Amino acid sequence: MEQAQTASSIRIAALLVATLANFLTPFMSSAVNIALPVIGSEFASSAILLSWVPTSFLLAAAMFAVPFGRISDIYGMKKIFSYGIIIFTVASFLSAVAPSTESLIIFRILQGIGGAMIFVTGLAIITSVYPPQERGKAIGINIATVYIALSLGPVLGGIMTQYFGWRSLFYAMIPLGILILILTYWKLNDEWAECKGEKFDIKGSIFYSIVLVMVMYGFSTLPHITGIILVIGGIIGFIGFLMYELKLESPVLNVKLFKNRTFAFSNLAALINYSATFAVTFLLSLYLQYIKALDPLSAGLILVAQPVMMAIFAPIAGRLSDKFVPQKLAALGMALSTIGLFLFAFINAQTSIAFITVGLIIIGTGFGFFSSPNTNAIMGSVERKFYGVASAMVSTMRLLGQTFSMGLALMVFAIFIGNVQITTLQYPALLNSIHTVFLICTVLCFIGIFAALIKQKNKSSI
Known part of the structure; x- marks a missing residue:
């Protein structure tokens, strides 16, 4: 036996x-x-x-x-x-x-x-x-x-x-x-x-999926009128979805979870963090290959600095979040990411590769310190029977944030550059676009510091 x-x-x-x-x-x-x-x-x-x-x-x-x-x-x-x-x-x-x-x-x-x-x-x-x-x-x-x-x-x-x-x-x-x-x-x-x-809740699941796709796809097509209509329609639909879910005994998404300040604001912090940082690789890839005239392999090797730092510091921050208040560690990570994003808001054709690498290291370290403690805070704020839904919210915030981040970058590009092929004539507009996106992301990340710090006043989980 x-x-x-x-x-x-x-x-x-x-x-x-x-x-x-x-x-x-x-x-x-x-x-x-x-x-x-x-x-x-x-x-x-x-x-x-x-x-x-x-x-x-x-x-x-x-x-x-x-x-x-x-x-x-x-x-x-x-x-x-x-x-x-x-x-x-x-x-x-x-x-x-x-x-x-x-x-x-x-x-x-x-x-x-x-x-x-x-x-x-x-x-x-x-x-x-x-x-x-x-x-x-x-x-x-x-x-x-x-x-x-x-x-x-x-x-x-x-x-x-x-x-x-x-x-x-x-x-x-x-x-x-x-x-x-x-x-x-x-x-x-x-x-x-x-x-x-x-x-x-089958009806609620279908309702949720439709409005989520409306928002995600709509945001990716901004500033076109179709994107605006889809985003507004999706937001209205999501409000209707929340009202519908409140009436059910067994909802697909227990809206009452968001009464827990730790759960609500840590999810918001995750959404903000991914929205502010996901487009970094995309923006710097264009910068390195167009403005700095590097080949794809060289650009890729430089950009690897960020995820490498994430991989190093995520386990360290996770272990620390077992001993210290995870919200404070997450806020520290968000603050580091804010600094890194702010540095990139001023890059130009003369900016050194060393400067770019340092900025990526700072953002990667910040993300590593943010993600594990913030996820620990979210999962630790709910009862066992909600672990699946809480885990799904973590994933959803990541996917939404990634979409919003790319949507923001593409929207700014559409305004500054337009739907044209990037040539040397567009390089000044490209730099202006990159500066604008990084400034917006810096502000987002700064706001995220405070969202990451908020926690439930009592220790009981939902």
Whole structure:
């Protein structure tokens, strides 16, 4: 007869499985971005159609994060996590054999659904098995994996695309997905379903998904009139969704969670942080390649400085958040990011590469100190039965923030540069755009410092 697993072995197994799974989606996203020109060349795709290859994944993941967070609380986190791995792995194979851009986009949507199931349950499982005094350390390790994946994505993705073709990126996900699935059933014998027997709110889930996509897609198309209409309609729809959810006994998103100041403001801080920092790589990539005339590889090696610092400091900050007030650590991280963003608001053609690298190091350190403690604060502010939904909110804030950040950058570009190809004539306008976006992001991040500091007056969680 097999000996029962000890609490320690379960924790280690859960962290291992969730951390490996946490590598999948960010690596795939960053690697696919590098491969887009090759994909576009093979399928003779238009730039707009090609842009849907990464966007379709992002939208699908955002749409399904909260519904699957709730489903995992009802039917079991391990079950939804496993199904997510299977869907992601199958979708990777289908993407690898895709015969056209349109079919690739469809398979990326499927991959996004699997991705949503993975990252909302992975964090929730870790939170379930680790006690509060050790949770920050585990969350820090888990989050560091995201930054390692983001660091390796452009480098390994570029090498694989160049020597083995873009389809190799998707093929590589298949053995990793199978390994995670085997480890899940071999090492994790427990199941976590704190809301077992409760009803699932199908209408609310559909309502939520529609208004979220309206806001995300609308913001990405600003300042066009279609984008304005979609964003306004989405915001009105979201207010209606919240009013609808308040009337239900078993809502997909328990609005009462936001009465907890820690949960509400830490989620707001996460949204602000991702909104202020996600476009940094995009902006500096253009700056380094256009203004500084660097080749893509050289630019990529410089930009790696930020995620490397994130990967180094996320576990450290996570461990510290077990001993100190996580909100103060998160605010410190936000303050460092504010300083780094402010420095970039004044770059010009003469700015040294050393200056750029220092700015990236500051932002990367700040993000590392922010993310783990802030996530620890969010997950520690709710009862066990809400872990799935809380984890889903963390993911949703990340996806929304990423979309808003890119939408902000593209909106400013549309105003300063217009819908034209960037040539030497547009370089002054490009610099003005970059300065404007970094100034706006600096203000956002500064506001985020105060959002990160706010916490519930009493220690009880919802």
